[in-house]
Amino acid sequence: MKRALLVIGIVxxxxxxxxxxxxxxxxxxxxxxxxPPEVVSDGGPADGVESNAPTPPAQPDAADATTxxxxxxxxxxxxxPDPGIAGDIDFNQELLDExxxxxxxxxxxxxxxxxxxxxxxxxxxxxxxxxxxxxFIEPDIxxxxxxxxxxxxxxxxxxxxxxxxxxxxIASLIPGQPAEGAGVLPxxxxxxxxxxxxxxxxxxxxxxxxxxPEGTEADLEIIRPGxxxxxxxxxxxxxxEMPIIVSEMREDGVAYLRLTEFDANAxxxxxxxxxxxxxENPTGLVFDLRDNPGGWLNQAIxxxxxxxxxxxxxxxxxxxxxEQRFPSAEGDIGEEIRMVVLVNGGSASASEIxxxxxxxxxRAVLIGTQTLGKGSVQLPNNLDDGAQLRVTIARWFTxxxxxxxxxxxxxxxxxxxxxxxxxxxxxxxxxxxxxxSETADGGQ
Numbered sequence: 001m002k003r004a005l006l007v008i009g010i011v012x013x014x015x016x017x018x019x020x021x022x023x024x025x026x027x028x029x030x031x032x033x034x035x036p037p038e039v040v041s042d043g044g045p046a047d048g049v050e051s052n053a054p055t056p057p058a059q060p061d062a063a064d065a066t067t068x069x070x071x072x073x074x075x076x077x078x079x080x081p082d083p084g085i086a087g088d089i090d091f092n093q094e095l096l097d098e099x100x101x102x103x104x105x106x107x108x109x110x111x112x113x114x115x116x117x118x119x120x121x122x123x124x125x126x127x128x129x130x131x132x133x134x135x136f137i138e139p140d141i142x143x144x145x146x147x148x149x150x151x152x153x154x155x156x157x158x159x160x161x162x163x164x165x166x167x168x169x170i171a172s173l174i175p176g177q178p179a180e181g182a183g184v185l186p187x188x189x190x191x192x193x194x195x196x197x198x199x200x201x202x203x204x205x206x207x208x209x210x211x212x213p214e215g216t217e218a219d220l221e222i223i224r225p226g227x228x229x230x231x232x233x234x235x236x237x238x239x240x241e242m243p244i245i246v247s248e249m250r251e252d253g254v255a256y257l258r259l260t261e262f263d264a265n266a267x268x269x270x271x272x273x274x275x276x277x278x279x280e281n282p283t284g285l286v287f288d289l290r291d292n293p294g295g296w297l298n299q300a301i302x303x304x305x306x307x308x309x310x311x312x313x314x315x316x317x318x319x320x321x322x323e324q325r326f327p328s329a330e331g332d333i334g335e336e337i338r339m340v341v342l343v344n345g346g347s348a349s350a351s352e353i354x355x356x357x358x359x360x361x362x363r364a365v366l367i368g369t370q371t372l373g374k375g376s377v378q379l380p381n382n383l384d385d386g387a388q389l390r391v392t393i394a395r396w397f398t399x400x401x402x403x404x405x406x407x408x409x410x411x412x413x414x415x416x417x418x419x420x421x422x423x424x425x426x427x428x429x430x431x432x433x434x435x436x437s438e439t440a441d442g443g444q
Contacts, residue, residue, distance in 0.1 A: 096121075115385065122389075131392050133376050139386030141204040155211040156218055156235040158184060159291060161346070162203040167191070167223075171346060172291060174240065182235040185224065192221035214239045246288075247273040254433050255282035255337075259303070262295020262350040267302030274306065274334050284436035285339040286429060290368060294349030301326045304354045307334040307364070312399040313357045316377060319394075328357075338439060339364045340432040343411060348372035356398035356409050366411040367432050375404025 103111060111117065122136045157177025161169045170188040173180040191199050193209040201209075210218055214237055222231040244266065246258040255277035259266060277285070287307075294300075304313045309330035316324040341355050341364045352371050358364040377394040395405050402409065415431040 119387070131376075133374075133378055133390065134392045135390050137204060137388040137390070141202075141208055142382075142386055142388040153211065154214045154237055154239050156182075156184070156220075156237055157240045159346075160190075160203075160207070162206070163189075166200045168198060168201075168203070168206045174242070177240055178235045178238050182233050184220070184222070184233055184235065187225050188231070189223040190220050191223055191230075194219045212237050245269045245273050247277055249277065249280050249282060250433070252433050252437070253283040254436055255280070255285045256288065256429070257285060258288035258290075260292055262292070262299040262303065264296055264299065266295060266299040267306065270303050270306055271333065278333065278337065282337070283440055285334075285337050286342060286432045286436070287339055287364070288342045288429075289347045289351040289355055290342050290344040290428070291346035292348070292351040293346065294351060294374070297350065297353075300350035300353045301328070304328055304357045306332045307339065307358060308332075308361060309335050311361055314353045314399070315397040315401070316394050317397065338436060340435055341366050342428050342432060343368040343371050343409060344428075345369055345372055345408075347409075348374040352404050352409055353396060353398075356402055356404060359409065359412065360398045360400040360402065365413060365435060366409060367413045367415050367435070368411050368428050369414065369416050370410055371404075371408035373404060373406045373408035375406070 100117075112120070119136065119138060126134055126136055156179040157174040158179040159171045159174070161171045163169050167189045168191075170179075170184055170186050170190070172186050173184065190206075190210070191197065196209050198206040198209050210220075212218060216237050218235045218237055220233045220235060222233060224231045242260060244260055244263055246256075246260070248256050250256050255274075257270070257273055257277065259270060263269075274285075301313050305328040308328040311328055313326045313328050316326070339358075341358055343351070343355050343366055347355065347368075348371065352373075352375065355364075355366055355371065359366050375396040376392045377396065378390040379393050381389045381391065383389060395403070397403055398409075413431060413435070415428045417427060421427060
């Protein structure tokens with residue numbers, strides 16, 4: 001009986017894996033409900049925390065990957081799988097049965113339950129694909145992603161990156177939130193939360209240890225650059241609400257507009273904020289997409305359209321060579337103002353789609369550092385037990401055929417923070433404001 005249950009668990013998981021490759025839709029960030037596909041930046045949130053790194057963060061891009069170029073179209077989600085374990089895939093079920101039987105008969109110790117064995121089998125399958133963005137997410141971690149989609153969560157209030165060496169790094173702090181108040185600093189590396197070592201965990205697994213109910217404490221063990229001893233900081237968690245839009249007129253006469261993610265209302269938020277800024281007759285606009293991990297595809301197209309007249313925004317191609325072209329139309333309020341776009345290594349996915357379109361069509365100058373290079377499209381499939389399977393189904397290209405995936409965008413003007421940049425100074429913004437001042441009489 002035990003062996004039969006194990007086989008059933010793994011067969012169900014493998015069937016779900018194969019099914020994910022054939023769903024419809026198209027997304028770019030965090031997810032909730034029946035999902036379209038995703039152009040996620042796999043560098044994700046953290047504890048009540050936003051993301052920067054390669055993983056995940058972030059909102060669905062509503063557009064059917066195979067049947068429509070309407071970026072507002074909603075997909076229907078996964079279909080019921082056909083009978084059998086893997087459809088047309090040549091899967092060696094006999095080998096799996098043989099291994100399970102040997103484990104059941106010979107293993108010294110208790111075997112994990114059927115779900116855990118199935119999760120392990122799925123992870124093993126995905127490792128053979130050589131694609132870090134096709135991923136399996138267990139139910140508790142999937143719940144973290146679903147919470148992200150609300151724009152609110154309970155945690156410490158920081159943005160994190162998962163470094164290539166498996167360490168979770170604080171990328172930036174959300175102003176006025178508990179992490180900042182407790183003395184956490186950008187660049188800090190969190191190695192443990194309480195008694196739990198988080199080194200080597202996946203991004204969202206690590207985040208799940210940092211997040212927690214409002215009012216509870218997160219005991220962080222930190223490696224801090226320049227410090228010989230580890231730093232221990234206790235942060236009291238709170239309910240965090242992410243600011244999606246930051247807009248203001250600067251003293252230099254430049255309008256500053258920052259978009260932190262492409263949520264389901266990003267295009268409308270940008271329009272409203274831009275209308276208010278334009279009413280003050282700015283000399284130019286700095287559009288800040290730094291550390292923006294992505295979001296809904298239709299919102300990415302909509303935001304680009306605010307600043308572009310008629311033309312091409314992005315191209316999506318799947319492995320069979322099928323292509324979708326996403327256009328912009330003329331007549332929006334942001335098509336005339338001189339503008340600069342700020343980008344960095346945390347600009348990913350939907351951010352790269354927008355920045356790439358503005359760069360290729362010579363609408364804006366990009367200033368900053370190389371972007372992340374998250375140009376693939378994932379279809380999130382919600383599984384019956386609350387887990388989620390994200391399957392890469394396509395890739396993105398800019399109007400001039402720049403392949404975003406693994407490459408990112410190269411800024412027109414490189415500007416970076418040096419290690420000795422004083423706190424509170426922003427050399428990337430300063431370079432953008434300088435450029436706008438220099439071109440005040442000559443257009444872009």
